[in-house]
Amino acid sequence: SAVISQKPSRDICQRGTSLTIQCQVDSQVTMMFWYRQQPGQSLTLIATANQGSEATYESGFVIDKFPISRPNLTFSTLTVSNMSPEDSSIYLCSAGQGPDTEAFFGQGTRLTVV
Amino acid sequence: AQKITQTQPGMFVQEKEAVTLDCTYDTSDPSYGLFWYKQPSSGEMIFLIYQGSYDQQNATEGRYSLNFQKARKSANLVISASQLGDSAMYFCAMREAPSGGYQKVTFGTGTKLQVIP
Numbered sequence: 151s152a153v154i155s156q157k158p159s160r161d162i163c164q165r166g167t168s169l170t171i172q173c174q175v176d177s178q179v180t181m182m183f184w185y186r187q188q189p190g191q192s193l194t195l196i197a198t199a200n201q202g203s204e205a206t207y208e209s210g211f212v213i214d215k216f217p218i219s220r221p222n223l224t225f226s227t228l229t230v231s232n233m234s235p236e237d238s239s240i241y242l243c244s245a246g247q248g249p250d251t252e253a254f255f256g257q258g259t260r261l262t263v264v
Numbered sequence: 265a266q267k268i269t270q271t272q273p274g275m276f277v278q279e280k281e282a283v284t285l286d287c288t289y290d291t292s293d294p295s296y297g298l299f300w301y302k303q304p305s306s307g308e309m310i311f312l313i314y315q316g317s318y319d320q321q322n323a324t325e326g327r328y329s330l331n332f333q334k335a336r337k338s339a340n341l342v343i344s345a346s347q348l349g350d351s352a353m354y355f356c357a358m359r360e361a362p363s364g365g366y367q368k369v370t371f372g373t374g375t376k377l378q379v380i381p
Contacts, residue, residue, distance in 0.1 A: 183369065
């Protein structure tokens with residue numbers, strides 16, 4: 151199983167600023183994903199981070215707001231840009247090897263925007 | 265339409281008893297995977313169990329088993345001998361892999377399980 155380290159684990163940010171969340175996997179993985187979990191809600195997929203190409207965003211999420219990088223098979227970043235209080239959520243990184251294997255998660259980043 | 269449906273927002277179970285958390289899914293893909301995750305109050309997502317659509321037998325992992333009924337499109341999680349530490353949110357999820365290789369995991373709304381001493 152893959153071990154995923156995500157940081158920061160939590161942060162309190164001022165509105166209008168940006169925060170970059172890092173996700174490091176201890177082995178090469180095929181797939182990496184970013185999720186948002188708003189308070190009391192389920193997980194919503196933001197995008198799939200593709201190595202060497204632009205991320206694939208889900209409906210309702212755009213690159214200008216959530217730019218994603220994936221420079222190699224073990225690392226990805228998600229930036230939450232121009233933050234507002236509505237962005238206060240847990241952001242989770244996930245990784246997996248393929249369709250027949252489990253997907254593991256990082257510890258999550260609790261973001262509060264004030 | 266909901267891809268993953270968890271109809272039990274909250275459940276109570278007595279310590280040492282077994283409990284079943286319901287999950288139904290909807291997909292037209294012949295190949296898919298079903299997962300259960302546990303999310304304690306700390307917020308981390310803990311992988312519990314996985315079932316592939318082509319697996320003939322129900323998945324088991326220690327005290328967790330997945331009751332997979334493909335024709336009914338259900339994938340219920342059974343926790344045997346409940347412990348106080350099992351109190352958490354439980355999410356059912358499905359991975360689809362439609363043609364083109366793009367994979368997407370969809371989560372249900374979750375069930376909050378509380379184990380009573």
